[in-house]
Amino acid sequence: MDEDGAFRPLRVLAAEPIAQGIMRFDLADPDGAELPGFTAGAHLQVRVPNGMIRRYSLCGDPIETASYSIAVKRDAAGQGGSLALCDQVKAGDLLPCAAPRNDFPLLGNPVSRLFIAGGIGITPIMSMIRQLQAEGRPPWKLIYLTRSPAETAFLDDLSTPALKGKVVIHHDGGDPDRAFDLWPLLDQPKGRHIHCCGPRGLMQAVRDMTGHWPASAVHFEDFGSGGGQKRADDAPFAVRLARSGTRIDIPAGTTILDALRAAGIAVSHSCESGTCGSCRTGLVAGQADHRDLVLMEHEKASHLMVCVSRAAPGTDELVLDL
Numbered sequence: 212m213d214e215d216g217a218f219r220p221l222r223v224l225a226a227e228p229i230a231q232g233i234m235r236f237d238l239a240d241p242d243g244a245e246l247p248g249f250t251a252g253a254h255l256q257v258r259v260p261n262g263m264i265r266r267y268s269l270c271g272d273p274i275e276t277a278s279y280s281i282a283v284k285r286d287a288a289g290q291g292g293s294l295a296l297c298d299q300v301k302a303g304d305l306l307p308c309a310a311p312r313n314d315f316p317l318l319g320n321p322v323s324r325l326f327i328a329g330g331i332g333i334t335p336i337m338s339m340i341r342q343l344q345a346e347g348r349p350p351w352k353l354i355y356l357t358r359s360p361a362e363t364a365f366l367d368d369l370s371t372p373a374l375k376g377k378v379v380i381h382h383d384g385g386d387p388d389r390a391f392d393l394w395p396l397l398d399q400p401k402g403r404h405i406h407c408c409g410p411r412g413l414m415q416a417v418r419d420m421t422g423h424w425p426a427s428a429v430h431f432e433d434f435g436s437g438g439g440q441k442r443a444d445d446a447p448f449a450v451r452l453a454r455s456g457t458r459i460d461i462p463a464g465t466t467i468l469d470a471l472r473a474a475g476i477a478v479s480h481s482c483e484s485g486t487c488g489s490c491r492t493g494l495v496a497g498q499a500d501h502r503d504l505v506l507m508e509h510e511k512a513s514h515l516m517v518c519v520s521r522a523a524p525g526t527d528e529l530v531l532d533l
C-alpha cells in the first residue's frame with residue numbers, strides 16, 4: 212500500500228463469523244510481502260464491493276506484519292457498506308485497502324488506562340490491550356458493554372485467565388434499566404486516560420461524565436457507523452468566512468468541511484467524525500448545533516468542529532474565523 216493513501220489489493224485469507232452479525236476478515240499482501248506496520252488504535256480504509264470507502268479498526272497485534280485483521284458488524288440499517296463486505300467478500304478475494312492510519316493512538320504516560328467499548332467499538336481497543344499486555348504496562352481495565360454473549364466479539368480472547376481482573380463484560384439485553392453504571396469509575400480521574408469507542412450514545416454519556424477530567428485524558432473513536440451526525444431533518448444553511456466575507460452554502464447532506472474543501476478552503480482534518488479535534492474552527496457569530504465529542508461546554512460558544520457540526524435550527528448563517 213502506498214504512503215499517499217492509494218488503494219492496493221489485499222488478499223482475504225479468512226472471512227469468518229466471530230459473533231452474531233460480526234465477521235472477521237484477515238488480509239495479507241497477495242505476494243506474501245510484509246505489510247506496513249501500524250500502531251494500536253489504527254484503522255484501515257477499505258473499498259467495499261459496492262464502491263463505498265469504509266474505515267475499520269485493526270484489531271490484531273500491532274507487531275504482526277504478515278496480515279491484518281478487521282472485524283465488521285453487518286449493519287442492515289446502515290448505508291450498505293458493511294452489508295456489501297459481509298455478504299459478498301469471501302476468502303481468496305482481493306480487497307482494495309489503503310495504508311493504516313491512526314486517529315486514536317495511545318497517547319501520554321498515564322498512571323493507568325481505562326478502556327470503554329460498546330459493541331463493535333471493541334475493535335480498536337483489542338489492538339491496544341494486545342500491545343499493553345505485551346509491554347506489561349501501564350495497568351489497564353476494560354469495560355466491554357454488549358447486548359448478549361452471542362453478540363460479543365472476541366469473547367474467548369477476553370475470557371482467558373491472563374486477563375482475569377482486567378476485563379469486565381456486561382450484557383444489558385438491550386434494556387436501559389440494565390445498563391452498566393459507569394459513574395463510579397469516572398468520578399475521579401486519578402491520573403488515568405480513557406479510550407472509548409462504541410455507539411454515539413455511549414460516547415456522549417462518557418463525554419458528559421468526564422467534563423471534569425483533563426481534556427487530554429479522554430479519547431474517543433467513531434468506529435465508522437457514521438456516528439449519527441447526519442440526520443434526516445438536517446436543513447441547508449450558509450457559512451460566512453469572517454476574513455474575506457465569502458458566503459458558502461451548505462446543503463442538507465453536505466458537511467461544512469466538505470463545502471469548504473469544494474470551495475478550495477483548506478482546513479486541517481483527520482477523522483471527519485467529530486472525535487479527533489483537528490478541524491476545530493473559531494465561531495464568530497451564529498448558534499451551532501454541536502455534534503462532536505471534542506469541545507467542552509465552555510468552548511461551544513466560540514468554536515465548532517466543521518466535520519460534523521451544523522447550524523442550530525433557526526440559524527441561517529454561521530460566521531467562521533476563516
Ligand code: FES
Pocket residue numbers: 479480481482483484485486487488489490491503505516517518519
Ligand atoms: S476531523 Fe476530526 S474532529 Fe473534525
